[in-house]
Amino acid sequence: MRPRAGFLGVLLGLLLAHGAGTQRAHAPLKPQRVQFQSRNFHNVLHWQPGKVPAGDLSLYFVQYKMYGQRQWHNKEACWGIRALLCDLTNETSAVQEPYYARVRTASAGVLSGWSTTQRFTPWWETKLDPPVMNITQINGSLVVVLRAPDLPYKDQKGKNISMENYYEIVYRVFIINNSLEKERKVYEGAHRVVEIQAPASRSGYCVVAEMYRPMFDRSSHRSEERCVKTA
Known part of the structure; x- marks a missing residue:
């Protein structure tokens, strides 16, 4: 089971949901290499941390949407987590549709901007395991x-x-x-x-x-x- 955030994660989540932050977005904190990795339609978002202090316990917040939609959706199970991945298989189950996902970091009361994936279409991009x-x-x-x-x-x-x-x-x-x-x-x-x-x-x-x-x-x-x- 992935570690979940406690009170701090809930508080930051509320702030994010209402479009606010404790401070303005901090560019070096932005997650890096945000991308989908897909095998047999198991679609998992992966990323690397930005520039955070040594020993820092950053929290990550994930959103997703289908191409053409205006509104981003929170992935509740990946809202204020410390893991560097998030399973979006269920959220990307219309496999011939293109999707985007994005991640931001919260560290020591500072929020990063969002790092967004390239367009991802499971039907085209998933890799097949051998039979x-x-x-x-x-x-x-x-x-x-x-x-x-x-x-x-x-x-x-x-x-x-x-x-x-x-x-x-x-x-x-x-x-x-x-x-x-x-x-x-x-x-x-x-x-x-x-x-x-x-x-x-x-x-x-x-x-x-x-x-x-x-x-x-x-x-x-x-x-x-x-x-x-x-x-």
């Missing part, structure tokens, strides 16, 4: 079962919503011959269950997989190798 992969051997063949990583969204029945609801996903499967250290792509397509003829290799082989988004020409990282020993 979850399981393999079994059946009668000399490999059966590879692939699954896209979990998303933070669920349907009305409480079931996980697939990444395939948002993108055209192509799965790629590669086999690495351990003795020759050569890699061969054995499948590329949309199927999540793939049967492959197991290679003949005295030293065994390994299987890896990745996901590819043709619209963006972007691939995920590869899954961890799953290795099979042959008799």
